[in-house]
Amino acid sequence: MHQLTKTDFKYYLDCPESIWLLKNKPDVYPKGEFSLFAEKLIKEGYEVEAYAKQLFTNGVDLPEYGSPTATQNALTDRHTVYFQPSFSTNTNIFARIDILERLPDGTWHIYEVKSSTSIKKGRKYRQIEDVCFQKYVLTACGYIVSKVSIIHLNKAYVKQGAIVANELLEITDVTEAVDVIYSSVVNQINAASNFINKEIINETLCSCKHKTRINHCDAFGYFNTTIPDYSIYQLNGIREKKLNHLIDLGILDLNDIPDNLDIELSDKHYAQLNSIKAKKEAVNLEEVTTKLNSLKFPLHFFDYEGFGGAIPKLDGLKPHQQLVFQVSIHSLYKDGSIKHFEYLSHAMEMPNKLVEYMHSSTNGNTGTFICWHDTYERYRNKEMMIQVPKFESYLEYINSHLFDLKKLFYTGFAHYKFKGSASIKDVLPILVPSLSYKDKAVQDGTMALDTWGRMVLEPNFTEDKEVTRQHLLDYCELDTLAMVRIYEVLKETIK
Numbered sequence: 448m449h450q451l452t453k454t455d456f457k458y459y460l461d462c463p464e465s466i467w468l469l470k471n472k473p474d475v476y477p478k479g480e481f482s483l484f485a486e487k488l489i490k491e492g493y494e495v496e497a498y499a500k501q502l503f504t505n506g507v508d509l510p511e512y513g514s515p516t517a518t519q520n521a522l523t524d525r526h527t528v529y530f531q532p533s534f535s536t537n538t539n540i541f542a543r544i545d546i547l548e549r550l551p552d553g554t555w556h557i558y559e560v561k562s563s564t565s566i567k568k569g570r571k572y573r574q575i576e577d578v579c580f581q582k583y584v585l586t587a588c589g590y591i592v593s594k595v596s597i598i599h600l601n602k603a604y605v606k607q608g609a610i611v612a613n614e615l616l617e618i619t620d621v622t623e624a625v626d627v628i629y630s631s632v633v634n635q636i637n638a639a640s641n642f643i644n645k646e647i648i649n650e651t652l653c654s655c656k657h658k659t660r661i662n663h664c665d666a667f668g669y670f671n672t673t674i675p676d677y678s679i680y681q682l683n684g685i686r687e688k689k690l691n692h693l694i695d696l697g698i699l700d701l702n703d704i705p706d707n708l709d710i711e712l713s714d715k716h717y718a719q720l721n722s723i724k725a726k727k728e729a730v731n732l733e734e735v736t737t738k739l740n741s742l743k744f745p746l747h748f749f750d751y752e753g754f755g756g757a758i759p760k761l762d763g764l765k766p767h768q769q770l771v772f773q774v775s776i777h778s779l780y781k782d783g784s785i786k787h788f789e790y791l792s793h794a795m796e797m798p799n800k801l802v803e804y805m806h807s808s809t810n811g812n813t814g815t816f817i818c819w820h821d822t823y824e825r826y827r828n829k830e831m832m833i834q835v836p837k838f839e840s841y842l843e844y845i846n847s848h849l850f851d852l853k854k855l856f857y858t859g860f861a862h863y864k865f866k867g868s869a870s871i872k873d874v875l876p877i878l879v880p881s882l883s884y885k886d887k888a889v890q891d892g893t894m895a896l897d898t899w900g901r902m903v904l905e906p907n908f909t910e911d912k913e914v915t916r917q918h919l920l921d922y923c924e925l926d927t928l929a930m931v932r933i934y935e936v937l938k939e940t941i942k
């Protein structure tokens with residue numbers, strides 16, 4: 448009988464077919480990378496848990512990593528608080544409880560530790576369903592649970608000196624919220640356990656055929672083998688109603704969408720369709736020309752890397768607040784010359800030196816600042832206005848002269864080979880195949896922050912620091928050089 452854990456149950460609530468495949472045919476389950484981001488979340492969870500344990504001076508760790516047998520034996524002793532006890536029902540439903548407290552009347556209080564700054568409900572988090580699951584397993588094992596709480600980060604906390612656990616964390620009683628949904632969640636838990644233990648399910652189709660791409664998991668291709676390479680799911684941001692209209696018409700391939708379609712698509716979609724029909728890029732010359740001609744030289748193509756984590760590492764920071772530690776700038780001048788500037792912090796520190804370096808490299812309030820997906824850079828600038836008040840007007844200038852190159856790839860420039868994506872990682876290989884992220888030691892922003900964080904925080908960091916710094920510099924440099932080269936392709940297109 449397959450084991451059902453809290454994580455499995457969350458997967459089941461997202462999609463029964465996907466967890467069935469993972470449990471029953473792990474070899475064919477498409478291995479989405481176990482991303483560094485997921486690893487980072489797990490590491491952060493351990494860090495928060497370590498502080499949560501400090502709230503209970505009388506807590507005990509269990510032997511054998513708190514296996515169900517060790518737990519059962521330990522709970523007969525005189526202690527009141529246990530860390531990481533685990534329980535398994537006779538139908539193989541398994542729960543590991545973060546912190547369990549024996550109350551004076553002999554009933555139990557479950558504490559679940561989360562690295563969020565509030566109780567998160569809704570499909571993405573399902574924190575109340577999580578604790579219902581824990582309560583169910585304990586109850587099925589014969590324990591009476593009378594109270595359930597979630598320990599989470601205090602969003603108003605600002606680090607000043609050593610971290611004090613009861614300032615960093617808050618305990619929220621969720622007993623009532625659990626009671627409201629408990630019986631329906633129990634039904635779902637039993638349904639999940641039955642479903643993952645089914646011998647066969649329909650593997651030739653899954654319900655995401657009728658949902659937009661954002662809902663699909665890595666197993667979409669496994670369950671839907673007839674979806675063509677350039678499919679209607681790639682229509683950028685298409686609404687479910689329109690997607691299903693196309694399916695009802697028997698259209699799955701972008702090439703099959705007729706000119707006289709009986710529903711209106713968006714400009715973005717028509718740009719994609721024009722491109723696939725022409726088998727080359729589709730350019731809105733007026734839009735691209737107007738936008739590029741509005742840019743004021745010099746053009747500063749820039750990109751930040753930021754470090755953030757559940758537990759703030761520097762005085763003045765809040766939980767999850769980002770700290771900019773690196774910047775790359777390629778400045779393109781009117782005469783066509785290009786200069787590259789880069790800064791990478793040597794330590795966990797406020798970005799004073801970084802902003803000062805930017806200011807002198809870009810010659811103060813001059814030109815246009817160009818980035819890819821401006822939300823991130825814009826917010827970092829707002830935070831740095833507070834962290835580095837001396838350069839507030841410079842950072843204000845950047846934000847009011849910010850141009851998001853990515854937005855030109857919505858309606859201005861479409862290419863069917865982008866497959867409906869405007870990510871620089873999808874645009875670059877099509878427009879500038881000579882530049883690539885593939886051979887870089889640092890591949891993305893998460894890897895950059897993880898590498899830099901380990902380098903400056905871990906006393907026994909074993910890799911060569913100079914080589915590591917160079918890898919980080921190479922990655923960020925490529926981000927801004929890529930923007931320059933893409934800009935050049937666009938300029939060439941409108942000539």
Ligand code: SF4
Nearest residue numbers: 462653654655664667
């Ligand atoms: S694509 Fe959707 S329905 Fe299909 S297995 Fe994945 S999540 Fe489930």
